[in-house]
Amino acid sequence: MLELDHLIAFLPGPPEPPDGLLLDDGTRHVGQGTRNRRIVFARHYVELLWIDEPEVERASGLGFAARCARTAYPFGIVLRGTLPEGRFRRYTVPNGPTLAVHEGDPDMPFLAVAELSDAQLTGLAHRPGPPHPGGATGIVATRLTGAVPPGPTLPGLSITPDGAPSLRLLLDSGPPLVLS
Template sequence: MLEIDHLIAFLPGPPEPFPGFFLDEGTRHVGQGTRNRRIRFPRHYLEFLWIDEPEVEEASGLGFAARCARTAYPFGIVLRGRVPEGDFRRYGVPDGPTLAIHQGTSDMPFLAVAELTDDEIGGLRHKLTPPHESGAEGIVAARMTGAVAPGPALPGVSIAAAGEPSLRLLLDSGTPLVLQ
């Protein structure tokens, strides 16, 4: 079974606050040259990622600089479960899990899969933050526009080639969250 672990918005710098949502303090990704902040829910999160060490990011081989500069598609998807058919390579996150990263093109969303068993997925709960003023407790679905689909089926995510790059989240509270 595959499901959304988190969605990524690649940014040129730290995010602005989002009314109605609590942004955590985030993490520096040692060995990747990036930093983040997140809007967390019990089973998913939205990650805002930017580069804080350009030389380290370049050496990582992840290609996030183009996504953060908006010269490549600026959104991504990290799923958890069994890796689907497709062109994936293994990447060991420094001090973290091994991901299968899809070898797509710059007009595709970044796509990675954290291989977890159904039992591991069933027991997974992300670190919680204070409740969101919006009342949202989870991501129901996501829609990305302005992108080429990477190929494998993406549970809970639809992709449309038409339009400017955007990420629209449908949350369980009915509150939409739209990023461009």
């Protein structure tokens, strides 16, 4: 079983809050050279990520600089559950978990999986985030455009190579969130 953990929008710099949604204070990813702010929901979140230490990011081997500069596909997907078929490598987040990172190409979304058994996934507690001014409490559907699909079937996600790169989220309340 697989489910969405979070989505990533790779940005050239710090973001402005989207209309009707709150951003948390975020985190500096020590050892990765990146920083983020998040739109948090009970079961998922959207990570708005940019580089704040270019030399450290280069050493991480994740290739986020090209995604933030928009010379590679600027969106990513992190799932949790059973690893699907495909080419994956292990990456240990400094002071964090080990993820399986898909060995895709620059035209594919960044894809990683936090491996959990079905029992672990079923027992996973979820915390509601702060209420958003627009009333949204969760993501209903996700569509990535302008991307080559990475291969494995991804739950609740639609990926198409047609159009300019964008991430469209249908939320349970309020207008869709579109990042491009």
